Amino acid sequence: MTGGNGDCQIGVVGAGMIGRAWAMVFAQAGFKVQLHNPRAAKLASALQEIEVLLGxxxxxGLLRESPDAVLTRIHLAETLEEACVGSVLVQENIPETVEAKRAxxxxxxxxAPAxxxxxxxTSWLPASQFTEGLRGRARCLVAHPANPPYLIxxxxxxxxxxxSSEAVQRALSLYKDAGQEPVLxxxxxSGFLLNRVQGAVLNEMLNLYEHNYASTGDLDKVMKFGLGLRWSFMGPFETIDLNAPNGVLDYAERYGPSYATLAKSQEANAWNSEVVQSIDAERRQALEVSELPARGRWRDNRLMTLRRHQTEQPE
Known part of the structure; x- marks a missing residue:
């Protein structure tokens, strides 16, 4: 638990998958959390679902204290006002529509306090689309997490x-205090950084599949047993810096022209229904829809193992 955060309250609006995850992130770091959801039924089940994940x-080995101790810092706010009043940060997690977010x-x-x-x-909507007319627009921004934020x-x-730059710096500081890795x-x-990079990878994967270069299983192995292994602890720029004897400039001289030529051949994929249905058929042979929740929990536990390894390694 991060010391000194107990005096700070975080409001979390929306108790879906991401909202519950944010509540866990902040509570683990010692913040008091007020979790609100417009639909009371969703709010009622939130703590039970959080309790399972904390377990x-x-x-x-990713909790410094007991799950019960973390849970005591998550409070169910029956009203939006209860989640906002007294909070240093309000994290909104409602559906991705401009109208709903404006409201x-x-x-x-x-x-909320001034x-x-x-x-x-939000994963896609820039803050300018739903905050322009607000009196307090200078303290509004996007803080897009990876899913799930308690693991990634x-x-x-x-x-x-x-x-304002002050609001940006406060946000960066609060997320850092919560144990996250904020980037500016x-x-x-559109799409910020993560989704644009992920979109580029998905685009080429779809192209390679659509043109029958490989199966979905083998394309997944390209990431699982190839790029993903090294990208789990260092990014593409550090990767190429280490993949040539004299660093980035050496790598660019050796391989830059080939990548430039390759980029010209990479077309935008339309995600047409026939291709997506074919991909789905291959995935359903590997995993039935009814098995998705269990596989999702398996994924999260594998991420926990990887995350623990990351936290124990030197930079």
Whole structure:
């Protein structure tokens, strides 16, 4: 538990998968969390689902205290106002529509303290699309997590053109205090950073599959047993820096022209239904739909093992 966070309250709006995960992230770090969901039924089951996940984290050695101790810091807020009042940061996790976000941000802006950061977990919508008309727009930004944020600590902090530098720095500091790895997206761009990189990989994977170069299983192995192994502890720039005797410039001289030529041949994939249905058919042969939840939990436990390994290694 991070010392000194117990005096700070975080509001989490939306108790779906990402909202519950954020509640866990902040509570593990010692913050008091007020978790709110517009639908009471969803809120009622949230703590039970969080308790199961905390148990998995404890089993994998990723909790510094008992699951019960973490749970005591997560409180169910029956109203949006209860989640906002007294919070230093309000993390919004509602559905991805501009209209819904505009409506809830207008309420959050009126209810939260004037110096509280209002952050959206949106994967695609820039903050400028739903905060422009707010009196407190200077404290609004996007803080896009990777899923699930209690295992994958990346947070993309992306300000709107009118977000103050003070709000950005407060957000970066709070996420760091919560044990996350925030990165600053210097200006708005659709999809932010992670989804654009992921989209580029998916685009080429779809092309390779559509043109019958390999099966879905073998294409997954390219990542699982190839790129993914080294990318799990160092990024593409460090990778190429180490893959030539004299670093990046040497690598670029050796392979840059080939990659430039390759890029010209990489077309945008339309995600047409016939190709997606074929991919789905291959995936259903490997895993029935009814088995997806269990496989998802298996994935999370494998991520926990990897995350524990990462935390124990020197930079």
């Amino acid at each position: 998995d984290l404890a089993s994998n 809830i941000y207008e309420l959050m802006d009126a209810m 110096d509280a950061v209002l952050a959206s977990s 600590p990346l947070v993309e902090v992306c300000p709107a053109p009118w977000t 997206v210097r200006k708005e761009i």
